[in-house]
Amino acid sequence: MAWFRKKEAPKSPDPGEERTVRTEGQFVKCPKCDALLVKGEIEDNLNVCPRCDHHMRIKAADRLAMTFDEGEWEELDSALVSNDPLNFVDTKGYDKRLEEAQKSTGIMDAVIIGEGRIGGHSSIICSMELSFVGGSLGSVVGEKITRAIERAIEKKLALVIFSASGGARMQEGAISLMQMAKISAALARMDEARLPFISVLTDPTTGGVTASYAMLGDLNIAEPGAQIGFAGPRVIEQTIRQKLPEGFQRAEFLLSHGMLDAVVQRKNIREFIIDSLNFMMRNS
Amino acid sequence: MVERRMAPGDDETMDEIHRRLKESEAANLTADPQPPGVWERVQMARHETRPYTLDYIKLVFTDFHELHGDRRFGEDAAIVAGIARYHDEPCVVLGHQKGRTTRTRQQRNFGMPKPEGYRKALRVMKLAEKFNRPIFTFIDTPGAYPGIDAEERGEAEAIAYNLREMAKLRVPVIVTVTGEGGSGGALAIAVGDVVLMLENAIYSVISPEGCASILWRDRAFAEQAAKALKITAEDLLQFGLIDKIVPEPQGGAHTDHEAMARILDKHLSEALASVKGLGEAERVGRRYDKFRAMGEFSER
Numbered sequence: 001m002a003w004f005r006k007k008e009a010p011k012s013p014d015p016g017e018e019r020t021v022r023t024e025g026q027f028v029k030c031p032k033c034d035a036l037l038v039k040g041e042i043e044d045n046l047n048v049c050p051r052c053d054h055h056m057r058i059k060a061a062d063r064l065a066m067t068f069d070e071g072e073w074e075e076l077d078s079a080l081v082s083n084d085p086l087n088f089v090d091t092k093g094y095d096k097r098l099e100e101a102q103k104s105t106g107i108m109d110a111v112i113i114g115e116g117r118i119g120g121h122s123s124i125i126c127s128m129e130l131s132f133v134g135g136s137l138g139s140v141v142g143e144k145i146t147r148a149i150e151r152a153i154e155k156k157l158a159l160v161i162f163s164a165s166g167g168a169r170m171q172e173g174a175i176s177l178m179q180m181a182k183i184s185a186a187l188a189r190m191d192e193a194r195l196p197f198i199s200v201l202t203d204p205t206t207g208g209v210t211a212s213y214a215m216l217g218d219l220n221i222a223e224p225g226a227q228i229g230f231a232g233p234r235v236i237e238q239t240i241r242q243k244l245p246e247g248f249q250r251a252e253f254l255l256s257h258g259m260l261d262a263v264v265q266r267k268n269i270r271e272f273i274i275d276s277l278n279f280m281m282r283n284s
Numbered sequence: 285m286v287e288r289r290m291a292p293g294d295d296e297t298m299d300e301i302h303r304r305l306k307e308s309e310a311a312n313l314t315a316d317p318q319p320p321g322v323w324e325r326v327q328m329a330r331h332e333t334r335p336y337t338l339d340y341i342k343l344v345f346t347d348f349h350e351l352h353g354d355r356r357f358g359e360d361a362a363i364v365a366g367i368a369r370y371h372d373e374p375c376v377v378l379g380h381q382k383g384r385t386t387r388t389r390q391q392r393n394f395g396m397p398k399p400e401g402y403r404k405a406l407r408v409m410k411l412a413e414k415f416n417r418p419i420f421t422f423i424d425t426p427g428a429y430p431g432i433d434a435e436e437r438g439e440a441e442a443i444a445y446n447l448r449e450m451a452k453l454r455v456p457v458i459v460t461v462t463g464e465g466g467s468g469g470a471l472a473i474a475v476g477d478v479v480l481m482l483e484n485a486i487y488s489v490i491s492p493e494g495c496a497s498i499l500w501r502d503r504a505f506a507e508q509a510a511k512a513l514k515i516t517a518e519d520l521l522q523f524g525l526i527d528k529i530v531p532e533p534q535g536g537a538h539t540d541h542e543a544m545a546r547i548l549d550k551h552l553s554e555a556l557a558s559v560k561g562l563g564e565a566e567r568v569g570r571r572y573d574k575f576r577a578m579g580e581f582s583e584r
Binding site: 079080081082083085086088089090091108139140142143146168169170172173174175176177178179180181182184185186187188189191192207208210211212213214215216229230231232235236239240244245248249257258259 | 437439488490513514515523572
C-alpha cells in the first residue's frame, strides 16, 4: 500500500537482548540480581542468568532458532502490515509508532511465523516480539496467527505459540478485540481436528492474549518467573486498594493455582515440546 | 442519519424510524440539533437508569427461571442466566447485570464478572445446545473484574475458553450490546451469529479511562481517548464488527424502557429468523466466517 514506503531493506534484528542494561558492550547486567555477566557467556546460556536463573526477555526470532530442528525454518506471511484503520493518534500517531517499530525490530508486526520441524514433527511456530508495540495483538498478529492455524489444520501440522505481549493493541480499537474471537474460533477447529497446540507463555503475557489463545493450548507451559495475568497489576491495586501478594501473577503463582501444566526452564523447552509432540502426533 | 445506519431489509421498523425522525425534527427546532457526541454516548451507555439485562428479560421474554452457579466454585451475580420463552419459544437468555442502588451495585459487582460468571454462562449455553434452543445474550459491562481472586481462579482462561466454545455452539446465538461493551469481559459472552448494538451503546478494547492512563498517562484524557478508540455503534458497523444498529427511543433507552424493549424485540425476532432456518454446520460456518473476516491490514 502507498501509505508505507520501504526506503531500505529492514535491518536484521540486533542480536542479544534489548531489555538488559548494557555497560561496556562486553558485559550485561542481570536486571534481577544486578550481577555483571559476560555477554558471550550469557548468550551461550540462552540469556538466562547463571547466578539467579532469571529468564531474560529474548527476541522472537531467537525463539524460532532455538526451537526448530537445526534452527531452520521458513517464514510465512512476513509481508502483512497494519494500515492504521482508526487513524489513531495519542501523544504520537500510530502510523509513526509502527514505522519506528518496524525500523527498530526489522519485522513488520509483532509476530513471526515459521514453518519447520521440531523433533522431526512438521510444525508451525508463532513467536511474538515484545519490543514491537509491546507485542500487542492487532489485525496483523490476529491474521497471521489465524492463517498459521488454518495452515496447520490443512497440512496436519503441530502448532506452538510463544506469547510475549501486553495484550490487545489499543491503537486498533475494537478490531483488535475481535482478533481474540477470530483466533479462538480457529483454535476451536484445530481442537476438533485433534491437532496439537502447545502454548508457551513467556514474560510477560497479559490482557487479551492471555484471555484468548495463550490459555487455549492442549498444554499451557511457562518460563520461570514470567508475568502472566489478565488485568495489569496497577489496575488491580487501584481496584482493590491494597498491595498485591509477593509473586502474584508470576508463572509459579499460576502453577500453584492450577492454571499451567508446567513451568519449564528455557533450556528444557524444546525437549518438553518434542516429548509432547511424540505423545500427541501419530506416524512421525 | 437514521436511515444511513439501517441495513436494508428493516421494513418492520420503519414506522419507528419515521416516528423518531418526526420527533427529532420537532426537537431540533427547540433542543439539541446534533446527534449525541462520543462522550455523551459513553455517559448514556453507563446511565444508571439505562435498561439492564433483567429489564429486557422482563419486557421481552416470559417464563424466566434464573439458573445459578458454575458448579465449580460459586455463583456470580454480575451475570444472570436462565431459561425463558421468547415469543413462546423456549430459549436461554443471559447477560451482564448491574445494580442501581449502592447495595445492589456491590452485590452485582458493578457488572464485572469473575471467572465463575463466565463459566456459569457457558454452562447454561451448553444446556441450550444440548436441548437445541436458541441463545440470547446481553452485553453491558465495564469489563471483567480485575481482582486477586479473579486472577487466582483464571479470569483469562475463563474468557478464552468461552471464546473458543461459543464459536462451536450448534444453536443460534443472538448477541445484543446494550450498554458498555467492555473488552474481553464483554466479548466472552458475545461470540454470536448476529451481533446487534444499541444506538448509544459503546464497545471497546479498553475503557476510555484505561486507554488515557496508558497512552496519555492521565485519565483526564478519557474523552479524547474515547474519540480515538472509535467505540460507537456506527464505528463498529463501519468496521464490520457488528451486524446491525438498533435505534433507541428519542433521548435514549433510559428515557423509555418499554419503547426500547419493543424496538429491540423486533430486531431480536428478525435476527433469530435470519439464522434459525440454517443447518447447524452452515450456521457455525457462517459464524466462523464472520469473525474470520474481522481485521484491517495490507499485504505488501
